[in-house]
Amino acid sequence: MHSRGAFCLLVFVILFLVVLFRTQLIATELNPCVQVTPGITYICMELDLKGIPHDIPMSTENLDLSFNPLEVLNSNYFSSVPALRFLDLTRCQITRIKDDAFAGLHNLSVLLLTGNPLQFLGPRAFQGLPSLHRLVLLETSLSSLDCLPIGHLTALQELNLSNNYISSLKLPEYFSQFTHLNHLILQSNKISSISREDLDVLSTLNLTLVLNNNNIEYIQPGSFKGIYLQELSLRSSFENHSIMQVGLLNMTGLRVNSLVLGGYRNHRKEESFNKNLLDGLCHMDIQKITLICTGNAFSRTDSLSACVNNISTVRFVHSYLKTIDFPENTNIRHLECKDARFQRVPVENLVSLKELNELHITNTKQLTEFDVEMEASWTLTKLEVLDLSSNNLNTDLCWSSLKECFPHLMSLNLSYNPLVKVSPQLIGPTTLKYLDLQHSRLIGPGAVPAFLGLKNLIYLDISYTSIYISTECSFCGLDSLEVLKMSGNSFKDNRVVNNFTNVTKLKILDISNCQLQHVSLNSFEFLHDLQELNISNNKLLDLYPESYSHLGALTILDVHCNQLITLTTKHLENLPSSLKKLDFSQNLFDCSCDHLDVLLWIKGHEDLFMHAEMMKCHSPSNLEDTQLMHFHISSCQVSTTTVAVLVSISVVVVLLLILVYKFYFHLYYMIVLLSGGHSSVDHNKIYDAFVIYSSKDQVWVKQELEETLEFGVPHFCLCLHYRDFRPGMPVITNIIKEGFHSSRKVIAVVSTHFLESRWCNFELEVAQSWQLLDSKASLIFVVLEGVDRVVLRSKLGLFRYLRRNTYLVWKDREVNRHIFLRQLKTALLDGKTWTEDEQRSMLMKK
Numbered sequence: 001m002h003s004r005g006a007f008c009l010l011v012f013v014i015l016f017l018v019v020l021f022r023t024q025l026i027a028t029e030l031n032p033c034v035q036v037t038p039g040i041t042y043i044c045m046e047l048d049l050k051g052i053p054h055d056i057p058m059s060t061e062n063l064d065l066s067f068n069p070l071e072v073l074n075s076n077y078f079s080s081v082p083a084l085r086f087l088d089l090t091r092c093q094i095t096r097i098k099d100d101a102f103a104g105l106h107n108l109s110v111l112l113l114t115g116n117p118l119q120f121l122g123p124r125a126f127q128g129l130p131s132l133h134r135l136v137l138l139e140t141s142l143s144s145l146d147c148l149p150i151g152h153l154t155a156l157q158e159l160n161l162s163n164n165y166i167s168s169l170k171l172p173e174y175f176s177q178f179t180h181l182n183h184l185i186l187q188s189n190k191i192s193s194i195s196r197e198d199l200d201v202l203s204t205l206n207l208t209l210v211l212n213n214n215n216i217e218y219i220q221p222g223s224f225k226g227i228y229l230q231e232l233s234l235r236s237s238f239e240n241h242s243i244m245q246v247g248l249l250n251m252t253g254l255r256v257n258s259l260v261l262g263g264y265r266n267h268r269k270e271e272s273f274n275k276n277l278l279d280g281l282c283h284m285d286i287q288k289i290t291l292i293c294t295g296n297a298f299s300r301t302d303s304l305s306a307c308v309n310n311i312s313t314v315r316f317v318h319s320y321l322k323t324i325d326f327p328e329n330t331n332i333r334h335l336e337c338k339d340a341r342f343q344r345v346p347v348e349n350l351v352s353l354k355e356l357n358e359l360h361i362t363n364t365k366q367l368t369e370f371d372v373e374m375e376a377s378w379t380l381t382k383l384e385v386l387d388l389s390s391n392n393l394n395t396d397l398c399w400s401s402l403k404e405c406f407p408h409l410m411s412l413n414l415s416y417n418p419l420v421k422v423s424p425q426l427i428g429p430t431t432l433k434y435l436d437l438q439h440s441r442l443i444g445p446g447a448v449p450a451f452l453g454l455k456n457l458i459y460l461d462i463s464y465t466s467i468y469i470s471t472e473c474s475f476c477g478l479d480s481l482e483v484l485k486m487s488g489n490s491f492k493d494n495r496v497v498n499n500f501t502n503v504t505k506l507k508i509l510d511i512s513n514c515q516l517q518h519v520s521l522n523s524f525e526f527l528h529d530l531q532e533l534n535i536s537n538n539k540l541l542d543l544y545p546e547s548y549s550h551l552g553a554l555t556i557l558d559v560h561c562n563q564l565i566t567l568t569t570k571h572l573e574n575l576p577s578s579l580k581k582l583d584f585s586q587n588l589f590d591c592s593c594d595h596l597d598v599l600l601w602i603k604g605h606e607d608l609f610m611h612a613e614m615m616k617c618h619s620p621s622n623l624e625d626t627q628l629m630h631f632h633i634s635s636c637q638v639s640t641t642t643v644a645v646l647v648s649i650s651v652v653v654v655l656l657l658i659l660v661y662k663f664y665f666h667l668y669y670m671i672v673l674l675s676g677g678h679s680s681v682d683h684n685k686i687y688d689a690f691v692i693y694s695s696k697d698q699v700w701v702k703q704e705l706e707e708t709l710e711f712g713v714p715h716f717c718l719c720l721h722y723r724d725f726r727p728g729m730p731v732i733t734n735i736i737k738e739g740f741h742s743s744r745k746v747i748a749v750v751s752t753h754f755l756e757s758r759w760c761n762f763e764l765e766v767a768q769s770w771q772l773l774d775s776k777a778s779l780i781f782v783v784l785e786g787v788d789r790v791v792l793r794s795k796l797g798l799f800r801y802l803r804r805n806t807y808l809v810w811k812d813r814e815v816n817r818h819i820f821l822r823q824l825k826t827a828l829l830d831g832k833t834w835t836e837d838e839q840r841s842m843l844m845k846k
């Protein structure tokens, strides 16, 4: 029976576990999406979904369902996620979008339908998308714009129709309602001809039109007349140069801010560059031209059409340009060469560009030389911006030559080059306001006052330039400097001391990643205007709030990723009150309850802290990686309740101990009684009575009880401790085992001594308990003379009135003695059984 029940229980437990595990499995099956921002952003990419997972909350704003076989979008398909703003349905094998599929998505701003082989679009397929800004229908098998039911999407800003089969640029009437449209992308389609009126609806828009990778064979002259475009991109749009040349001529009358011509790097056609190729540009109104991937044939600017010379901004991107040759009357103001073939900066060739204001030569591997001292005989009077970033330069920067060569230079960018040497010179280009040297190895700054002559410089970026700040005068002379970015360098002794005393106008200082261990007290004493200070990614062990006390304008302080352990509320309260943002994340926070006040302060100023989710406890070890903001203050209070519980438990224990001490005998008696002693002893009662008395009454007991009862007739057998207790046993065990358990009755000899003795009182109490436990037991009280009645009554209580008990008063007179003895014998006789021997001896004595 027993084992059967156990078996049933086992089966039940196993079934329960299986069910639990199954539900867990189902739950993970139902919740496969990656939750990026809880309640807001979910990525459910490539999960073989046939619809929207049920557990995506209604509040979801960004949903990526790409690469799931959704196939057909029925009406109200997205009703469970009405708050969507971004929806990615890339490559979901969607062939049919039925009417009102997107109904209710009032806030949807971006809809990506890339790579779906759309075959059927209901006339109301895109109904109800009043906020749609960006619609991407890339690679969706569209062959015409006419069948696209999007005329009501008047909020549209970008329509990307790349990689389709659209063959006509004839834009439907409804485009005239797209007053916000700024990007129309028709890259990689099948447009081969452009006619007048095709673009008529565009005349009011300020549009970027991308027609790359179409094969345009025919442009009707005048098609672009009166059209204004923000940008027109025609990369690889013509079969060959001759079609392009005529095509551009046929585009006469176009007004465009930026025109992009050229090819692609991967399918570059080797064609010679015809000098008249770009003649058509003379008949257009162009602000900026970008010639991109123009191939090997084109390596000199003098092979360019003169029509380029009047365009204000000229950009060469991925060109084979080796030198620059422009005629005298060139009006180019902004020249940019990205990834060209220069070996040196051709300053002398640029002198002809009288209007040149901005020069960018970047991303050119071959460019290793820029010798300002040698170039100083040439002057580019109008040049204000010189950008030579991301080249292979190894140069000596001589301030005085730079000043002669570019007398109006405002901005110099020499970042991302291998080596720049800067020597200390008192005279420098006073016009210079922006200097960017980041990520170039610098020699000079840090060891010498390298920027002495730049008294109008506002912006200096020397991040990651391998400099070692060893002189306090490193930044002397930079009287106007407002922004100093110098992360990723190092300071002498890893300390900030008086390095910034001369840059008193500073507003933004970035000294992150500088291996700093210490920021001395007066480091920022003179930076009264400082608004933003970044000391992140250093090795600060302590925050010295006094160092920041002068920074009355500070709004942002970033100390994330240091080794701050102990913060005190004093630290935090002494920070400038102007602070709006504080980043303390990724430090070694101690979340033990000793720092409760700091944790409370931080929680109370949650708005102040940036990246609060990265503020994690480092110690104690059980809280490691707990987010500080999720740290439960109550966990500290719990420990106080634990303390309270512990205290009360110990109080109870102490009380119990006191009670045990006080009632030790009683307990012991109870234990002996309950341990079964009394049932087994019942049969061999060997005494008629156990006498309890005070040792001071021993004489009386001997005379009046022992002699009269034991030697008289009938014969009684008494238990007297001086005689009958077994030696070597604890007294208490003797009392219980020899006394109570082996006797039928108990005689209590109550005298004044008896009542005063603790021991007798105890015996009396045990006797009373014994009587309560054993229904046949009875007590005989023998009250001697001179006992105080009141005390007696309170001691004996109700026991003297129990019917089983006998209450005798002893008086030392012959008559009374006689009566007493008779009464005592009667009481003792009650319940006595006689052995045969006893009966015989009794008869003989009679």
Ligand SMILES: *[C@@H]1O[C@H](CO)[C@@H](O)[C@H](O)[C@H]1NC(C)=O
Pocket: 082, 083, 084, 106, 107
């Ligand atoms: C749409 O956005 C507005 C404002 O951002 C918001 O009040 C509204 O609740 C959003 N609608 C839905 C359906 O979430």
Ligand SMILES: *[C@@H]1O[C@H](CO)[C@@H](O)[C@H](O)[C@H]1NC(C)=O
Pocket: 114, 136, 138, 160, 162, 185, 187, 210
């Ligand atoms: C068209 O959209 C696709 C997908 O978003 C994007 O990768 C591409 O750059 C867009 N084309 C243009 C020219 O913006």
Ligand SMILES: *[C@@H]1O[C@H](CO)[C@@H](O)[C@H](O)[C@H]1NC(C)=O
Pocket: 182, 206, 230
């Ligand atoms: C056209 O749009 C561009 C941004 O796309 C903007 O910078 C320019 O000012 C606009 N021009 C006109 C004339 O609205």
Ligand SMILES: *[C@@H]1O[C@H](CO)[C@@H](O)[C@H](O)[C@H]1NC(C)=O
Pocket: 217, 218, 219, 220, 221, 243, 244, 246, 247, 250
């Ligand atoms: C340019 O227009 C002329 C005159 O209509 C036409 O013959 C020629 O084919 C057109 N060429 C291109 C490439 O559009």
Ligand SMILES: *[C@@H]1O[C@H](CO)[C@@H](O)[C@H](O)[C@H]1NC(C)=O
Pocket: 362, 389, 390, 413, 414, 415, 416, 434, 435, 436
């Ligand atoms: C300098 O050039 C780099 C690389 O091209 C660029 O990231 C940086 O913004 C430029 N600096 C300035 C001040 O324009």
Ligand SMILES: *[C@@H]1O[C@H](CO)[C@@H](O)[C@H](O)[C@H]1NC(C)=O
Pocket: 473, 476, 477, 501, 502
């Ligand atoms: C730098 O500042 C200190 C203290 O304000 C001043 O005595 C010293 O002349 C300054 N040095 C330069 C080169 O400006």
Ligand SMILES: *[C@@H]1O[C@H](CO)[C@@H](O)[C@H](O)[C@H]1NC(C)=O
Pocket: 487, 510, 512, 513, 534, 535, 536, 537, 556, 558
């Ligand atoms: C401080 O510098 C670090 C990089 O060193 C950067 O990640 C962080 O965004 C900067 N902090 C601020 C507030 O700009």
